[in-house]
Amino acid sequence: MLKLFRAMALGVAVAAAALPARAETLADALIAAYRNSNLLEQNQAVLRAADEDFAVAVSALRPVIGYVANLGATWTDSRVSGVRVNTEDLSASVTLSADLVLFDFGRRQFSIDIAKESVLATRQALILVEQQVLLAAVQAYVDVRLTQEIVALRQNNVRLITQELRAAQDRFEVGEITRTDVSIAEASLAGAQAQLAAAEGNLRVAREAYKAATGNYPGNLAALPASPRLGRTLDEARAVALATHPSIKQAQHSVAIAEKQVALADAAMKPSIGLGASISAADTNDTVRSTLGLSMNQTLYAGGRLSALYRQSITGKERALAALRQTAVEVDQNIGTLWATLAIYVASIEASDRQIVAAQAAFEGVREEANLGARTTLDVLDAEQDLLDARAARLEAEANRYVAVYRILGAMGLLTADHLKLGIPTYDPEAYFNAVKNAPATTSRGKKLDGILEKYGK
Template sequence: MMRTWLLKAVVVVAGVLASPAVRAETLADAMIAAYKNSNLLDQNRAVLRAADEDVAQAVATLRPVVAYTAEAGWQKADVNTTLGTTVVEDLTASLTLSAQMTLFDFGRGKLGIEIAKESVLATRQALIDVEQQVLLAAVSAYIDVRLAQEVVVLRQSNLRLITQELRAAQDRFDVGEITRTDVSIAQARLAASRAALAAAEGDLMIAREAYKAATGAYPGRLAALPKSPALPHTMEDAQSVARSTHPLIRQAQHLVKVADLQVDAAEAERRPTISGSATLRTDDEGLDSQTLGLTMNQTLYAGGRLSSVQRQALANKDSARASLQQTAVGILENVGVAWANLAVAAAQIEATDQQIRAAQAAFDGVREEAAAGTRTTLDVLDAEQDLLDARNSRLQAEAQRYLAVYQVLSTMGLLTVDHLQLGIPTYDAEAYYGAVEKAPSHSVQGKKLDRILEKIGN
């Protein structure tokens, strides 16, 4: 039953491939679908919006805090008087409105805003890196499906050829030209070919599942791979581009700035804070009161906590700088590895082309010699297997070479919708940030934010 199901699936794929009326899905279509349907991108966009809110919250610390307190109470008590004990009941109510604002904190508030902004920029770069991962997964899935389809076709052709060889061997056995051993060898090879075809069909189904996971839908009729994107002429040029554009390096640079600012913030924690307050109060008896206050406070001793915080900030600064250097080392290594894989794949293509030509000539010659009786069935099947292996290696090498081009782009930090010019609207990281960076609270900004969130949701 499983075998029948796989064959039906391959027949469906072959029918789709053969139908001229159905528009073929291109590699660009696959990447666009992956970009639009990625849950991973949605998750990290939400992470970025949460980081944007950190800026709004840092801005809010420099603004007044206005609060009210409403109180009501009832009291019943026994009161001793000259006439005896009297029960007294009393109902009280009051309303207090207060406002408090930090007037001067030696830059702590502004440092908090700058730290939040740099964290937002770092998170944006992390989102770009996720975009690269999503697009590379789509490219890989597209190539894998096409490769699996081509291998299935190759295995089907091999099965037909071995079937013909078995018939020929049976005919020659019937007339006494060969022995039963030759027929058995052909039968064994036919069974092996069927098993290899079943494995290829299984690989195709697996590749289709990976394609759906990457793009959101199963593949239809896939178009031929387009021309590869342009790459720098040398590995050193590619590494130079990666050093300045890769999102992980840029993210690490922003995190170094965050660490530097946190050192300044730790130093500022030792300084005083000046704040002002105002209070308006009224009660049920009509008595009103107003107070204004100015407060300065400074921590003189905190059990060593402030010194520890400062030392910790300095250690984090050293860690961030070392992390930046190591990130750059890793990115440059990845460029070198991807470049080497590209060169290896190109060399394999050239070698397998020569192998195919030689294997084809050998197969043709052995088959003619077998027809003349100077070669055995085993010789023909071995020659055919060599040709099959060469063609399969050629397909593998071509797929590896094409994927390696996009891997080089990814290691350079250029595997993005904008760089590839896919022609679709991209996520606007500035839209939400622009709506919340000033910590809006009134209705006009609130409605603008609602529109942005609704657009993001769509």
């Protein structure tokens, strides 16, 4: 029975070893890029810091409670009626105070609104970074695939020219061609080997870029999946971009911040009313003193500083509005440029297909004519080079077309893990914000915050 189990286990192991290794897909690369990106992690921390700024602004609505404790000793050395007297007194007191702003013409609320808009703007900045990270992964994946195919082309070219060289040497030995034809083939082979070395170097460069984008070197990369679907027309793509692009949304939140800053600067020139209470006790007379009072304060003159800050806030609003309009122009221009570029690549692919067919026919014809003595070795090598260039151009055009689709997706603001349906847990900007938005009075992050950060591996 034991031998039977061993035999079964060995059979399973052999069968598993015989299975082909799972190819690494583009989705795998995108998931790895999202999970391993230091840039994303950095900007997620920036967003959490903005969340804490909101908590700081909320805390201004609450009273400030503190205490002061004093412990002192006094030594006195005096002379009374000719007699030196030394005395020592110890005293202790403690005061507990609380202060609360009751009314400040909305200054605290404006600060809260500014902090909230800053959080929303920072979230859009995080989406921009996410798009950059995912686009870099797409570019790296396509580049590795392209350079691998170019290397294969160059290797095949070296093999073909090697065969041509051997054929030329054989024909030279029987006197059909001259030594010049052999030298031409030798030079062509050396050039093909140099191009192969360059292609292999480009592949190594592409592998390094892939590792930087995803965190690991590429394995067995699967064929590219179908491109994501875009809008049917340029106008549709433009409409989506202007409505969803994170740069535009970020600029809109910046305008809202600037408007609130104008209101804050105006309120800063008005008075504020506060409530103060304290209770103190001292051991010197065993008395407890309590106080409660209202206070109102206002800066009447600050050398023109408050007026200057108000005017400055107005110019800040004008600047934010202009920046929003310019961002919309740039997004619109970018989507139009990328759409036109995509059309160029599609046309290049169609032209390359026709060029490959013609170059293949020309190469086969020239080689046949060379066998009959009607063509030279140089003619054959030139025709072969034309065919190689056409195939390489087709590969590069297809790679550029594929990446251009993702660039358009990014220009529309849709190049995100959620939109691509990668099927992985993504960073939830609401989770940390909801945990701290009420400014919890804790001395540490607490279990809830620790759980949120642990979820994302922080």
